[in-house]
Structure formats: structure tokens, C-alpha cells
Amino acid sequence: MTTRRSDATRAAILAAARERFAADGFERATIRSIAADARIDPSMVMRYYGNKEGLFAAAAEFDLRLPDMAEVTPGQAGSVLVGHFLQRWEGDDTLLALLRAAVTQEGPAERIRAIFAGQLGPLAARLAPDPAQAPVRAGLVATQMLGFALCRYVLRLPPVAGLERDEAVAWLGPTVQRYLTGDLRALPRS
Amino acid sequence: MTTRRSDATRAAILAAARERFAADGFERATIRSIAADARIDPSMVMRYYGNKEGLFAAAAEFDLRLPDMAEVTPGQAGSVLVGHFLQRWEGDDTLLALLRAAVTQEGPAERIRAIFAGQLGPLAARLAPDPAQAPVRAGLVATQMLGFALCRYVLRLPPVAGLERDEAVAWLGPTVQRYLTGDLRALPRS
DNA sequence: CCCGTCAGTCAACACTTGTTGGCAAACAGG
DNA sequence: CCTGTTTGCCAACAAGTGTTGACTGACGGG
Secondary structure, eight states, rough: OOOOTTTHHHHHHHHHHHHHHHHHHHTTTTTTHHHTTSSSSSHHHHHHHHHHHHHHHHHHHHOOOOOSSSSSGGGGGGHHHHHHHHHHHOOHHHHHHHHHHHHTHHHHHHHHHHHIIIIHHHHHHHHHSSSHHHHHHHHHHHHOOOOOOIIIIISHHHHTTOOHHHHHHHHHHHHHHHHHHHTTOOOOOO | OOOOOOOHHHHHHHHHHHHHHHHOOOOOHHHHHHHHHSSOOOHOOOOOOOOHHHHHHHHHHOHHHHOSSSSSGGGGGHHHHHHHHHHHHHOTTTHHHHHHHHHTTTHHHHHHHHHIIIIHHHHHHHHSSSSSGHHHHHHHHHHHHHHHHIIIIIIIIIHHHTTTTHHHHOOOOOOOOHHOOOTOOOOOOO
16 A cells, blocks of 8 residues: 555665665765665655664664573573574674664664663563563673674674684573573582 | 973874774764864874874774783683773773774774784683684683673663672673683583 | 656755865074 | 974865755656
């Protein structure tokens, strides 16, 4: 019904914007370059998304799509989560765009905060021994997952970028598991 | 001996540059704003540092100053390292500037890679059971430390930003310890 | 067929950016 | 004192930015 003729153009702009924002960050991704990628005029971007921030907001819509965790053995939550995160990072560069922008822009930073607090928080609340600790536990998981993504996809630190997915899960899984369900004083056996 | 009259100006520029780069990132920190902070003319920046990249390179000189670890019980290496990182991060905003810039600029990214590979690598080589694993272990430590800094100082995720230093060490210490000396299959007791 | 709406193009705006060269004042050595 | 060098400021440039508005066709319902 409400399929306007311009929907294809809108989608092309959005796709190009996501790519450019992910690759170059917010300030270095210019409206002109995005428009060129989408093969349209820069003024169309303004018409459909108002301004550059509006375009970014539209391009950075994102859902972590965290698994239910209901059918997962509680002890495997860490590994499952890490695997899911990796898959989510690699299949879609929205998170990459979001991260690159959030480092210098307050808006995207708030968006990331909302995503991790709003989507990871409830999951932590269900798994944590003490629900009051849920925010801190979710935050700790965020540090490890975002740090891994930063080193692997942004900074491209060779040893981290070269890790196979299984290895990454094997290394990070227990960490995330401890952040979610472990005791503060629980040390791993060295 | 070779103390030129302009050394004070040079230092003022460098200090202002570090602050601005740390607060705004590479592209949003303009030469004009840096010069204004240092109360000099923008053209002086060019005279003394060539161009914006040269200024950043000079402002981003950094040494992790990792402790010797010779006198530390091997089992405490993780906690000591985490504590040291936090202190290093809070006392000097060079690392912050470096991180904010590295997300969109290749030069700073390479600098960070060099810092972590060149300074953390040898330490990992001394502590790891198998020296061949040192690069990966150093990389994993980097993911956790950079991720924590990202969430705490850049994104300011409330639960992470609000953590006391002791709590941070208590949570991250065992993680770093396992990355340095732990077995790949060693799971923490849940 | 005709006319209002929509999609798209073009040129230009106001502004900021990094960067440059010229010029005046302060200094230092003879 | 005078001359060459240093230190600094001023004005300007060229390029690139986000953004705007006017104009041109192409649809599509009556």
C-alpha cells in the first residue's frame, strides 16, 4: 500500500550510509560520498533523512537479537553469548558503524549504552546470582565483547584478528561466563 | 644548552593538543581550537610540527611503563597488570587520545598495535607456559584492557564507569591472569 | 488528455578546515 | 648600535563540508 516509488532510493542510501559509516566513521563519511555510492544526488539524502545525524540515526538502528537462553545449560551461557556476538558482528556492519561513531559522538554513544543496558541487562538479571548485580555484570560483559570487537575489527591487532571463531569462543567464553554467573572471588585455577 | 626561547610555546601546544585530541578525537580537534587553548596563532602549530598529523604524532608519544613483574608472585600478575593499566590510563590522557584517533585513522591504529605488541608481548612471553602463545595471550589481554577503557572512559557506560578501582581489579584481574598463564581449557569454577 | 504530486538534478550558499606567505617586533652577537 | 635570526601575528587561500532552494521531467488519478 504505502510503497512509494522512492523506497528503493531510501534503501540504497541507507545501505551506502551503513557501509561508509562503518568504514570511515561519522565525520569522515561524507554525505557526498554516501550519495555517490548510492548513485543519487546529495540533496536527496537531506530530503529523506533531514540531516547527517538523522541519516546516521536511521542507519544505526540495531538489535542484538540475543538468544533466549532458556534452553541453554546455564554453564554454557558464556560460550553461547560469545558465539552469538561474533556472528552478529560479522554479518552486519551496523555495530561497527555504531562503535566507530560512538567514540567521538555523544548520540551514538548513548545508543550503544542503551543497547547494552537494555538488551544485555535483562539477560544478566536472569542469570546472575544476585539480580542487583545485573547492571555491573552486563557492563563487564560489554567491556570484553566490545574490547574484542575493537581489537579484531577496528584496530586489527594481528593475533586477535587471526583467531578462529572456535578459539575466540574458547578463550572468551569462560570470561563472560564468570562475569555473568561467577562469584567475585572465584579465581580460575591457574 | 639548546633551549630555544620557543620551547615553552612548543610545550604549550603539545599539552593543548593532547587534551583536545583526547576529548574530541583527531578530526574534531581542530588546529585552531588547539592553538586557542595554547593562546598562540594556528600558524605556529604548522611551523613547529609541520602539519596536523605531525602534531598528533608528537602528542601521542607514549610508553606503557609496564612494571618489571620480576618481584611479583606469578599468580598475582593479572591483578598487578590491571591496577597498573588503570593508573596509567587515569594519570595521562595520551592513551585516550590515541584510542579516540585510532578508531578512524590508520596511523594511530598502527601506533597502538606497536605499543601493545612491543611492550605487552615480551611480558606475555615471560609469563606464558608456551612462549609461542605469547602474541595471542598479549592480544587477549589487550582486548580486555582496551574494552574496559572504552566502556569506562569513552562510552561511559554507567555500571563500568562507576566501578571502584578495587572492584575493577577484582573482576578483571583473574581474567587477565587466565589470558596470561591459564590453560585454554581451564574453566573458572562457576 | 491534464494537472497536481512526486523523484530527481543542478548550482549555489555559508561556513569551516588545514595550510601558506608576508610582515612586525623581540632578541642576540659583533 | 646595527644586522641577521628567531618568534609571533595577521590575512588570505583553496578545498571540502553540510545544507538549501529553484527548476525539470515523469507519474498517475480524474
